Amino acid sequence: MAEGLVARQAALGLLMGVMGEGQPLSDLLAAQGPMALLTPADRARAQRLATQVLRQVEPVDRLLQPLLRKAPPLEIMNILRLAVTELNDGAAAHGVINSAVEIAKRGKRTGSFAALINAVLRAVPVGAVLAVPAQRLPRWLRQPMVHAYGRDAVSAIEAVQAGVPPLDLTLNGALRPEGRAMPSGSLRLKEQGQVSVLPGYAEGHWWVQDAAAALAVPMLGDVRGQRVLDLCAAPGGKTLQLAAGGADVTALDISGPRMARVAENLARTGLSAKLVTADALHWQPDALFDAVLLDAPCSATGTIRRHPDLPFGKDGSDLPGLVALQEQLFDRALTFLKPGGRLVYVTCSLLPDEGEAQLAAALVRHADLRALKPTLAGVPDFWYTDQGGLRLRPDYWADTGGMDGFFMACVTR
Numbered sequence: 001m002a003e004g005l006v007a008r009q010a011a012l013g014l015l016m017g018v019m020g021e022g023q024p025l026s027d028l029l030a031a032q033g034p035m036a037l038l039t040p041a042d043r044a045r046a047q048r049l050a051t052q053v054l055r056q057v058e059p060v061d062r063l064l065q066p067l068l069r070k071a072p073p074l075e076i077m078n079i080l081r082l083a084v085t086e087l088n089d090g091a092a093a094h095g096v097i098n099s100a101v102e103i104a105k106r107g108k109r110t111g112s113f114a115a116l117i118n119a120v121l122r123a124v125p126v127g128a129v130l131a132v133p134a135q136r137l138p139r140w141l142r143q144p145m146v147h148a149y150g151r152d153a154v155s156a157i158e159a160v161q162a163g164v165p166p167l168d169l170t171l172n173g174a175l176r177p178e179g180r181a182m183p184s185g186s187l188r189l190k191e192q193g194q195v196s197v198l199p200g201y202a203e204g205h206w207w208v209q210d211a212a213a214a215l216a217v218p219m220l221g222d223v224r225g226q227r228v229l230d231l232c233a234a235p236g237g238k239t240l241q242l243a244a245g246g247a248d249v250t251a252l253d254i255s256g257p258r259m260a261r262v263a264e265n266l267a268r269t270g271l272s273a274k275l276v277t278a279d280a281l282h283w284q285p286d287a288l289f290d291a292v293l294l295d296a297p298c299s300a301t302g303t304i305r306r307h308p309d310l311p312f313g314k315d316g317s318d319l320p321g322l323v324a325l326q327e328q329l330f331d332r333a334l335t336f337l338k339p340g341g342r343l344v345y346v347t348c349s350l351l352p353d354e355g356e357a358q359l360a361a362a363l364v365r366h367a368d369l370r371a372l373k374p375t376l377a378g379v380p381d382f383w384y385t386d387q388g389g390l391r392l393r394p395d396y397w398a399d400t401g402g403m404d405g406f407f408m409a410c411v412t413r
Helices: 005-021 025-030 040-055 057-067 074-088 093-106 111-123 139-149 151-161 237-244 256-269 319-334 356-365
Strands: 168-171 179-181 187-189 206-208 227-231 248-253 274-277 289-295 337-347 370-372 390-392 406-412
Touching (some): 005 040, 005 074, 005 093, 025 040, 057 074, 057 111, 074 093, 074 111, 093 111, 139 151, 168 237, 206 237, 206 256, 227 237, 227 319, 237 256, 289 319, 319 337, 319 356, 337 356
Parallel strands (some): 248 274, 289 337
Antiparallel strands (some): 168 187, 168 206, 179 187, 337 406, 370 406, 390 406
């Protein structure tokens, strides 16, 4: 079998699952199907190829359009997209084209298109570079973002999302890979590789956590010796930060399997927290907390740079339900606080409805609530909103790879 053919076939299957069926890429990778039978190397390559295509579907299609008299079926288009993406990355044309033709020949519905695939790919200009602008966000997401941030900012966000994101680490020990120290204290790796073999991983001296996500815990200030509740805690990066900061941590999440990951991360890093699997809307603690961190369920639109499949599986229809749940959780979290306690509300969303608007509405609902504006290392003043919330966008730190999009706010009663 031609080198790379298995991984390319698997990548095609991932693309069809995402673009044809609207399935999350993470679900397809976790399913007990063809992906589970691949070698680790082929699995990693298939995931990388599919992710690269999803980040640049529109630019690839713009390159292919003049070479096609009419749009072919989705599976054929995805075979072409895979091949053009590899060609654009500098892969040898002979191997890429032959593999694409072979994949088509093996399919019951694609065999008749093998000659077309061969002709189109051989017509792709040598050294062709994908055109700009970068892939645009879907209208349901782009429109409110343009209204909130302006067209230039949204275009800058899209440009960052088109690239492969760097890997950030939160440090809690001396052993670490080589990387760049970010202004906020995170370490940004110079080269990505297998995480588990990097210096300091086995010893628990760090964990993977986007530099933006790592700013939520510092919003609480000094937590040493305090009782802190981490709501919606999985996969546990913020739980680890709180424990490392000396807090007496209770981590709660509704998902048992996700809480198992928190337990694994705590064991590896030698940190401790009380783990609770429960629904935050119905759970009742034995005593109140000095601080609560609520990382509320949201649209996850701030993580598209890491999860480029998200725009293909969402249309914004779940947003009203998410906003209502966030409001419920916000109010519920306040009931867990001691008088004078602090709540940090967090969403990994770029939509103001899940961030700025939630803070504004909470301040109206609770007359005794006020927002605090903490001073954080490496955070310029213009990242804060007028009400004291922290708006983080992918185009911040764009010259070093950007960051995930978040909204964070610290409030007290």
